[in-house]
Amino acid sequence: MPEFIISPMVIAVPVLMFFVLIELVISMLIGKEVYSFQDSITSLNIGILSQFVNATGAVISAFMYAKIEAMYGTFDWSLSSPITWAFALLLYDFLYYWVHRAGHEVNMFWASHITHHSSEQFNLSTALRQASTGFYFKWVFYMPLAILGIPVQVFIVVGLIDLLYQVWVHTRLIGRLGFLEWFLVTPSNHRVHHGTNDYCIDKNYGGIFSIWDRAFNTYEDEREEETIKYGIKKPLNSWNPVWSNLHYWVSMIRMAHHQHSLGAKLLCFFGEPSWSPDQPSNQYLAEENDRNEQFQDQRVPMLAKLSGLIVTIFSTSLLILYLGTRQQLSGAAQLTITACAVFAFMLIGVYWTRSGQKSAVDKNTEASSSPEYFSNVKNSA
Amino acid sequence: MNSLAISDGVLLLVTLAIVRSLNLTKSFRLAAAVFASAALLGVLRFSGLLPLNGLHGFFSGLGASAAYPLLAIGIIFPARGIATSWRFASIFLIIAGALGLVAAATNLTLWGNIFALGSVVTLLMFTALKREWLALSGSIALLIALSLFAIQISVPPILKPGDFLHIFMAIGLSLLAIHYRRS
Numbered sequence: 001m002p003e004f005i006i007s008p009m010v011i012a013v014p015v016l017m018f019f020v021l022i023e024l025v026i027s028m029l030i031g032k033e034v035y036s037f038q039d040s041i042t043s044l045n046i047g048i049l050s051q052f053v054n055a056t057g058a059v060i061s062a063f064m065y066a067k068i069e070a071m072y073g074t075f076d077w078s079l080s081s082p083i084t085w086a087f088a089l090l091l092y093d094f095l096y097y098w099v100h101r102a103g104h105e106v107n108m109f110w111a112s113h114i115t116h117h118s119s120e121q122f123n124l125s126t127a128l129r130q131a132s133t134g135f136y137f138k139w140v141f142y143m144p145l146a147i148l149g150i151p152v153q154v155f156i157v158v159g160l161i162d163l164l165y166q167v168w169v170h171t172r173l174i175g176r177l178g179f180l181e182w183f184l185v186t187p188s189n190h191r192v193h194h195g196t197n198d199y200c201i202d203k204n205y206g207g208i209f210s211i212w213d214r215a216f217n218t219y220e221d222e223r224e225e226e227t228i229k230y231g232i233k234k235p236l237n238s239w240n241p242v243w244s245n246l247h248y249w250v251s252m253i254r255m256a257h258h259q260h261s262l263g264a265k266l267l268c269f270f271g272e273p274s275w276s277p278d279q280p281s282n283q284y285l286a287e288e289n290d291r292n293e294q295f296q297d298q299r300v301p302m303l304a305k306l307s308g309l310i311v312t313i314f315s316t317s318l319l320i321l322y323l324g325t326r327q328q329l330s331g332a333a334q335l336t337i338t339a340c341a342v343f344a345f346m347l348i349g350v351y352w353t354r355s356g357q358k359s360a361v362d363k364n365t366e367a368s369s370s371p372e373y374f375s376n377v378k379n380s381a
Numbered sequence: 382m383n384s385l386a387i388s389d390g391v392l393l394l395v396t397l398a399i400v401r402s403l404n405l406t407k408s409f410r411l412a413a414a415v416f417a418s419a420a421l422l423g424v425l426r427f428s429g430l431l432p433l434n435g436l437h438g439f440f441s442g443l444g445a446s447a448a449y450p451l452l453a454i455g456i457i458f459p460a461r462g463i464a465t466s467w468r469f470a471s472i473f474l475i476i477a478g479a480l481g482l483v484a485a486a487t488n489l490t491l492w493g494n495i496f497a498l499g500s501v502v503t504l505l506m507f508t509a510l511k512r513e514w515l516a517l518s519g520s521i522a523l524l525i526a527l528s529l530f531a532i533q534i535s536v537p538p539i540l541k542p543g544d545f546l547h548i549f550m551a552i553g554l555s556l557l558a559i560h561y562r563r564s
Contacts, residue, residue: 064482067486068482068485071435071438071485071486072438072439074433074434074435074436106472140479140482141475143482147435147436148436263462267462270469270472
């Protein structure tokens, strides 16, 4: 029996879930609807899935960091000095700004980061909706820390601080925070970041400090007179965590396949997400042509909801067990557990999406056979 | 002050002039900025003023694995995004640099050398086919720089292997810059 090791992530997973629960209860108490069942459970499942996959990705990143630090590390930093930690956190946050900006402004990186933005809700569960495919490019942006010789332990801790700080800013329950808005990332300015309104696009990339946004002209204040619409321009319209990670990759590869010149093919990967070729295949990316308002309101049968909840609770427990024992498991065992989780999430995602669509069709059929439907059609004609 | 600091100083002046030249493509100027960073760190290191060996090693590696290919691609495709936009030139530099880092971390020590040599040979063939004599001379100078450094030729006690690399790189980049700025 492998020994269970309590790592920071083992503690973080249940604590974060608990925070989600607290926000849910508070929102119910004050009568502000910020959660929808399917969306939130999907966010949690996407988060759990990313932890299964990124557990390996994080090891690769840490390995690369340690190697580069050993090869090129220029200065010696004392672990006991507060200057080391403060400098590392500040530099990490500055580099995070650029990772995040690249994640929004380069198609190939957006293909990963879009997962985090695919929720049309904005609450603490959205913070946990993290991509499973992000680790492949993020590590390289943090290499300046390694080249300056910041020890790998410091890199991991400040990375965790930066990540955990960003959880609480995903809420609609906290308003503006006065002077803190000037230099910190807050719920208010992060709401702007998640908006699809024109003024929100490509704004507020900061992790902890918003000073980087102010310095590089990407800062935007929340506008009280304009309600923010959350999500992405071309809605995901799926509860499938695996698809939410892959849909943009598929679209991007399809679009590149339809291009005739190498330049256009490369632009599909390295252009901005708003770029689209002047031909019909531009239907694949960044359009606002098929927003399905009904999708979010679909009523999934109670049995489907219950099964989703069970899968989420079960996979959370499995994830905690996995994170606590992973180092002692063989590669095959790790792969098997991850594959089981992926399969379970896919099943529940497909089941929810289909049962939701079916109930929507039933609802439409029911509505279209009613006398009110015909009178409405007649009036609108 | 030793000869390496002086020759790196010469390379620094040439690359800084290229970085400042608005008549050259952005890829050329960005590649020159990487070489300039390495040269500046070289001057500081070899003069004993500020020996940041790790940082110098990193920028030299970045120059070999990313700046040389960027320079060559920008010259061969001067109208493409990679040559005309900072965005695409930077993306190329980051991706090529990342591959170089992976190679370094996995002990593929020849990676940078192969990319630098491959880029210069490609540039040489391109300029020869186009009969651009000044640029061809520049490419030959770059090839000499890399070859002499690879076989570690020195003229003791005056010149070290690195001096040949710095001096011929400075000559090669100057000739390329003069040709492509003029045309």
